[in-house]
Amino acid sequence: EIVMTQSPATLSVSPGERATLSCRASQSASSNLAWYQQKPGQAPRLLIYGASTRATGIPARFSGSGSGTEFTLTISSLQSEDFAVYYCQQYNNWPPYTFGQGTKLAIK
């Protein structure tokens, strides 16, 4: 099973600034990685797949990078609606598909 580790657990950033979230895989996930955003009381929403491809309707301020075991989600110029919990998920080696434990993006 590939274990996904996200850091930091909580990231405090001011609106308008850049946020960088990290996700590490315990073994290579190639580029088979997705990112999701989850707001309280809502289902996760797909942001990125294939490590760097934005899903339909996702603003260009969201970008993903990385391959193998190290991945990054960058949100440039944070908007108020971006403060949420973000999860990474690998789909390279399954079962099981596995998720990171999440990074909470909080307003500074």
Place this chain on the structure above:
Amino acid sequence: QVQLQESGPGLVKSSETLSLICSVSGDSISDYYWSWIRQPPGQGLEWIGYISNSGGTIYNPSLKSRVTISVDTSKNQFSLRLNSMTAADTAVYFCAKIADRGGWFDPWGQGTLVTVSS
């Protein structure tokens, strides 16, 4: 566009079996792969399993002995059964579509909270 909606009991007694249904609109359930995912309160996401467009199933090894996912093509629904429920199974249960080009989940249902009582 495709929409998913979970339904089922919000409360299940310990040792009993959970049964949930996911109703799909906007897509034929026979054309894609469909999954169940859960999230304990305040915690992260755990993949439970999926059913393929041909009816084949793959489960999380950690839950495999207790899980059954099935499909009802006539109703465009798929379902989850999880037996021998315990307090550790208390969670929000989501259904989701698996992308046909890969293993990401999109879209998701809104989720349904299932609480296990003693």
